[in-house]
Each structure stands twice: as structure tokens, then as C-alpha cells.
Amino acid sequence: MSEARELICRPPRGRALQYLGALGVAGTVAAVVRGLSGTLDLWVCGGLLSAVVGAVSLHTAALRLVADEYGVHTRTLLRRRSVPWRDIADLQVCLRYASSSYGPQFRIGLVPREGRARLLPLPRGWAPDHSDFDERVGVLRALHRRHGSPDSDHVPVVSARAAGRGRAGSLGLCALLLAGAGVAAWFVPAAEAGEQAWKAAAPCRVTAPQERRDDCLTHEPAVVSRTVAARTKRQSWLYLADGRPLERVAVSREAAQRFVPGDRVELTFWHGEVREVVGERHVWREHVPAAGELAVIAAVLALGAGYPGARVLLGVRGRRLPRDEVLPSALPFAVALAGTGLWLLPLCRLHPTTLLTSPAAVTWAAAGSAGTLALFAWAWRRTRVLPPGEVAADGGTADGGTDVFLAARFLEYTDYNPYGFGTHVVLGDGPPSVVPHPGPGRFAARRIPAERFALTGLRRVRGGDGDTVSGSWHVAEFDDGGRPVRLAAEPGDLARIVGALGTAGASTGGAQAADTSEAQAAGASGARLPESPAPRAAHGPTG
The missing domain is CATH 2.40.50 (OB fold (Dihydrolipoamide Acetyltransferase, E2P))
Incomplete structure (x- = not known):
């Protein structure tokens, strides 16, 4: 399929969409006729509803995408557009509605060499079965490599956490909350004056x-x-x-x-x-909002605006990252904002209009501001973008060779990670193994075949690695006997695991080489090797 000369995409169930569009046109005509005759009843409402359904159906039925040797050609109900391959820098997969209960929707994004990226109307895929979508993406990538020059050697997957995702929504929400905080703060003096007048x-x-x-x-x-x-x-x-x-x-x-x-x-x-x-x-x-209540509302809105503002800040901070790399989580800034609210909200409630005139309020605000600065400095450090490979391992194993459990995930289903059950990697008294728990003990451990592993690269988390991987983790890519596998963990823990796998692989490989040499020597001298005992029946995964 990747050797195809062109790709043509049409919406599924196109005939049904055309029928719905025709029904919408008929409903629109009926609603207009009955409306002009002065009759307003349920038939008019039904006609208007069918008009909306028909418009959506006609728009969907008119979608087309054709990719050939000249470029990518798209058509919608109101517009046609063609982009030659030489003007396309890359093709990316965009995950939309990743938090929906129906699973993420997959769309293809076209990244031009000049201008902003835009989504192609077709093809589309939905989780969990999107094999047809993946096949069409492969055809588009093959056509792009054949007739153009892609910037990346892999398919970038841009999720909601990726650096290439727009931050307009977070910026708009931040501005809206700040505007609400300003309006609430504007009424604080008037509320204070009214409250004092009522008491007097x-x-x-x-x-x-x-x-x-x-x-x-x-x-x-x-x-x-x-x-x-x-x-x-x-x-x-x-x-x-x-x-x-x-x-x-x-x-x-x-x-x-x-x-x-x-x-x-x-x-x-x-x-x-x-x-x-x-x-x-x-x-x-009658309850009349007091000045302290309005001040608390203004403070809550301002603190709430801090979280989308932190997301925008992280996007600006990671603007030089590849567009499919995942940004660090903004949760450390949420912790800093929550810590700020612990002292700011009581202060606003008790001193809504005397923040700068009361000595107690000034002292309170100064001490709280110092704590807030410390929290935001910690959040800034926690959300640093660490280049892969520059973090040293966090120490060795525990004293006495005891086991150490490190949070890590293999992202592929393998014999040592069936159905992605592993959540930790255990190092120490025994071979490196995958376990589905943080310890203690090696219950349900699966040994990692380190002798088959060859490290091929270290990188940061990408959008295609899934939502279960933290944005602050790094990913090690291995060649497992010809099959690529990925291991994700904290940078320090990942360096520690990679070092342990390298040591275990070298020792296992040396032992296998010694056994092979001994067998060859025994065969040359005519000696007979001792028979190995019959294998025992396995009752579960062993370490």
C-alpha cells in the first residue's frame, strides 16, 4: 500500500450523508413555506432541526482528500485547496479529544514551510482500532518522501501535552479569569462602604x-x-x-x-x-455580599488564572522543542498556587481594603509572599526541560544487595511485559525484572532479557508514547533482538536502569560465551556433556 501512486479519501457512509442532506433541504423548504404562510407549529421546528442536520451532513459528505505526485488536494463544501509537496515541511498526527470517554480522535496535520499548521479534513481515526488510519498515514508519508523532503524521520504525534499544540485556549481562559478577578476587585470598595453604612x-x-x-x-x-x-x-x-x-x-x-x-x-x-x-x-x-467575600472571589479567580497561565508559560519555555515532544506537567505550579491560597484567601477575607495600611496585614503578606516565591522557584525547577543523557544515575543499589524498585514502564507488550502489566523495574538481589507493584518482594516478576538488549537512543517523551507517561520522564529505545522497545522512567532512574541492563547483559553474554567455548572443547575431545534435567512445569512467572 505504501507504494501506491495516489491516495483518495472519502467520508464513510457517504450515501447516507447525501440522503440526510437532501432531507435537510426538504425540511428547510417546508419550514420556510409554513413560516411565510404565518403558521408556526411543530412542523416548522422539525424543519429547522432537519436543516441543521442536513447542513452538517452535506458538509461532511462533500469532504475529499486526494494525494498524488503533485501534492495534497482537499475539498470542502465551500473551498478547494492544493498544496504541492515542495511546500510541505512535514505531516503530523494530531490527537484530539484525548480526554473523551470515546477515546482520542486521530487527525493528520499539514505543516507548511511557511505559515501555521492546519488539519486535513480526511482521513480520521478513532481509538482503539485505527489501523486503517495508520495505513493511510503510511501512504501519505511514502508519497511525501518520494516527491518531497520531510523534516522528520518519524511520524510526529502531537497530543494535548505536546509542544506543538496551540495554547490559545489556555491564554483565553487565563485572560477571562483575570478579567473576572478585576471586576470582582472593582466592587470591593463599594461593598465595604455599603457594609459600613448598613452597620452605622x-x-x-x-x-x-x-x-x-x-x-x-x-x-x-x-x-x-x-x-x-x-x-x-x-x-x-x-x-x-x-x-x-x-x-x-x-x-x-x-x-x-x-x-x-x-x-x-x-x-x-x-x-x-x-x-x-x-x-x-x-x-x-437579606444576604448582601461583604467586601471580604468579594475580595476572596477576586483572589480565587486570580489564582485560578494562574494554572492556564502556567501552561502558557511552559509552552513559551518549550517553544524550541520538537513539536511532538511532551511538555512538563503544570501541576507543580498548581501546588504553588494552592500554597499561595492558604495565606492569601484568609488575608483577603479579613483585610479586604486595608492590605497596605494595617501593620498585621503587611507582615502577613510579606511572610506569605516569601513562601510563594519559594514555591514558585521549586515549581520552576521541577518543570525544567532536561536534555536526555545528561542526568546521572541516582546512586547504586541499596546496602546488602537488597532490591530497589524504580517506577518505569515498557511501552510495548512483550513476553516480560505482557499486556503492559509492569509498573516498576526491580534492581539489586537478582536480575533486572519487571514487576506490577512497588515492592517489597519479587512477586510476579518477569526477568528482562538484558542479553538481547542494545541501546539505540535516549530521548524525551513524545506524544506517541501515550498519556500514561509523565512529561518529565525520559525514554530509552532498545533493540530487543530486532524488535524496537521503549522504556520510560524518571531521568535519574532511567540512567540507573540502563546501566544495570548493560551490566547484566555483559555478564550474561560472557557466561553464555564461556558455556559455548566449554561445549566446543568437550565436543573436540570426545567427552560427553552431562544431560540437563527435565524442565519443571511452571506455575507462574519467575524471576
């Missing part, structure tokens, strides 16, 4: 003029005629007898349940609004 308000004098009664408290008697306690999020009400001094008062659901018809209550008015309803059974007070 006194009952109105009898001789006070009407225009000055808004700043004082007015008390009016009333009788509850009936109550409405909403069961959902709808508003609950107290209805007053004879509509005096007003027809109804909006209260909480609990207050509507506590008051009963016939209760005599006293309403407290301030600035023309009911602020309190006092009765023998219950007292209701």
Missing part, C-alpha cells in the same frame, strides 16, 4: 423628611397572608395581607417554610429595600 444606620426619626429616609432604617408592621416555598432554585415569597406596606417580599426557602399565614412581622427598609423580616418564629435578613 439608625432608625429614622419621626420628623425626618422623606428624601432623607433612605439613609436610615424604617420599620413597618405587616401580617403574612400566605407563603410560597419553591422546591427548586426558583424564588420563594412572603405575601402580605392587604398588600401593605407592599404585596410580597422575596425571601429564602427556609424563611418561607418558617413563617406561616397570620404571623405578625416587622419589615426593616433601608434604601427602599426590605433588609429584614422579624417575626416571633423566625428572623430573615
Whole structure:
């Protein structure tokens, strides 16, 4: 298939999509006719719905992709585009909706030599079975190598964590949260002034003029005629007898349940609004957001903006990385933001408007800022991009030759890692082995055939390595008797494992060479080798 002269991709179930498109056109016509005649009923709604379905179906049915010796030609419902091979720098696989319950969607991205990368409309693949998609990617890569000059020698896989993924979404979310924090902070002084005015308000004098009664408290008697306690999020009400001094008062659901018809209550008015309803059974007070609450909301929004901001920062920091390499996780910055919230939120609650005037608040903020700087320095160090091969092994095995368990994963299914069950590699008292637990003991251990391993390269994690591999890990590529395998671990642990595999492979290879020489010498002298005992039945994986 890779020797094909061209590749033609059409959407699956094209005939069904055409029928849906025709149905959408018919529904649109019917909706327009009934709408112009002045009849608005369910047929119009159905016609509009079929119009939307038809538009989507027609757009999908019109998709085409043709790749030949001249380049890549795409067609959509409204546009045609052709790109020659000489203008294509590379082809990459993009993983979209990686967090969806349906699995990731695979798309092909076209990287031009000038301009931004864009997604091709076809082909598309979905996990877990995307063999047809992989086959078409292979054909496109073969055509590109034959008629162009790709920049990479492998298929770059750009996941949501990769350096080549756009950060516009994180940047927009950060800006939106910061704008919300600014709006909340803008209302803090007004809320503080209103709160102080409410606390200082006194009952109105009898001789006070009407225009000055808004700043004082007015008390009016009333009788509850009936109550409405909403069961959902709808508003609950107290209805007053004879509509005096007003027809109804909006209260909480609990207050509507506590008051009963016939209760005599006293309403407290301030600035023309009911602020309190006092009765023998219950007292209701309207909740007005205090300045401290608004300051806490502003601080929470600002801290929330820090996480997408950290993702943008990591993207800028790794802009020189290959586009398929995975960036370090932003979780260390999330820890720093959480630590900042531990001192910032109580400070905002207690000192919303006196952060710079209160000595206690200034001391509190200075001590907290020092801790925040330390946390962010730690997060910055934890998210460094370490070049592969420059990290030394983190010490040797434990004293007395005891086993040491290191978190590591083989990314291929092999005889020593069936179905990817291994989560750790154990070194020390015994050969290097794969185990599905962090120890202690070598239960369910599978020995790694180090004598077959030949190290072919060290690199950082790529998008094609899967989402189970941390972005801070490194990957060692081995040749396992002609089969490529990948081992992922922390840089220091990986160097330690690679060194142990090299030592074990050399010792095993030397022992095998000595056994071979002994056998050849015995055969030349006519001596008979002792027969090996019959193999025992295996009852499970052994070390």
C-alpha cells in the first residue's frame, strides 16, 4: 500500500450523508413555506432541526482528500485547496479529544514551510482500532518522501501535552479569569462602604423628611397572608395581607417554610429595600455580599488564572522543542498556587481594603509572599526541560544487595511485559525484572532479557508514547533482538536502569560465551556433556 501512486479519501457512509442532506433541504423548504404562510407549529421546528442536520451532513459528505505526485488536494463544501509537496515541511498526527470517554480522535496535520499548521479534513481515526488510519498515514508519508523532503524521520504525534499544540485556549481562559478577578476587585470598595453604612444606620426619626429616609432604617408592621416555598432554585415569597406596606417580599426557602399565614412581622427598609423580616418564629435578613467575600472571589479567580497561565508559560519555555515532544506537567505550579491560597484567601477575607495600611496585614503578606516565591522557584525547577543523557544515575543499589524498585514502564507488550502489566523495574538481589507493584518482594516478576538488549537512543517523551507517561520522564529505545522497545522512567532512574541492563547483559553474554567455548572443547575431545534435567512445569512467572 505504501507504494501506491495516489491516495483518495472519502467520508464513510457517504450515501447516507447525501440522503440526510437532501432531507435537510426538504425540511428547510417546508419550514420556510409554513413560516411565510404565518403558521408556526411543530412542523416548522422539525424543519429547522432537519436543516441543521442536513447542513452538517452535506458538509461532511462533500469532504475529499486526494494525494498524488503533485501534492495534497482537499475539498470542502465551500473551498478547494492544493498544496504541492515542495511546500510541505512535514505531516503530523494530531490527537484530539484525548480526554473523551470515546477515546482520542486521530487527525493528520499539514505543516507548511511557511505559515501555521492546519488539519486535513480526511482521513480520521478513532481509538482503539485505527489501523486503517495508520495505513493511510503510511501512504501519505511514502508519497511525501518520494516527491518531497520531510523534516522528520518519524511520524510526529502531537497530543494535548505536546509542544506543538496551540495554547490559545489556555491564554483565553487565563485572560477571562483575570478579567473576572478585576471586576470582582472593582466592587470591593463599594461593598465595604455599603457594609459600613448598613452597620452605622439608625432608625429614622419621626420628623425626618422623606428624601432623607433612605439613609436610615424604617420599620413597618405587616401580617403574612400566605407563603410560597419553591422546591427548586426558583424564588420563594412572603405575601402580605392587604398588600401593605407592599404585596410580597422575596425571601429564602427556609424563611418561607418558617413563617406561616397570620404571623405578625416587622419589615426593616433601608434604601427602599426590605433588609429584614422579624417575626416571633423566625428572623430573615437579606444576604448582601461583604467586601471580604468579594475580595476572596477576586483572589480565587486570580489564582485560578494562574494554572492556564502556567501552561502558557511552559509552552513559551518549550517553544524550541520538537513539536511532538511532551511538555512538563503544570501541576507543580498548581501546588504553588494552592500554597499561595492558604495565606492569601484568609488575608483577603479579613483585610479586604486595608492590605497596605494595617501593620498585621503587611507582615502577613510579606511572610506569605516569601513562601510563594519559594514555591514558585521549586515549581520552576521541577518543570525544567532536561536534555536526555545528561542526568546521572541516582546512586547504586541499596546496602546488602537488597532490591530497589524504580517506577518505569515498557511501552510495548512483550513476553516480560505482557499486556503492559509492569509498573516498576526491580534492581539489586537478582536480575533486572519487571514487576506490577512497588515492592517489597519479587512477586510476579518477569526477568528482562538484558542479553538481547542494545541501546539505540535516549530521548524525551513524545506524544506517541501515550498519556500514561509523565512529561518529565525520559525514554530509552532498545533493540530487543530486532524488535524496537521503549522504556520510560524518571531521568535519574532511567540512567540507573540502563546501566544495570548493560551490566547484566555483559555478564550474561560472557557466561553464555564461556558455556559455548566449554561445549566446543568437550565436543573436540570426545567427552560427553552431562544431560540437563527435565524442565519443571511452571506455575507462574519467575524471576
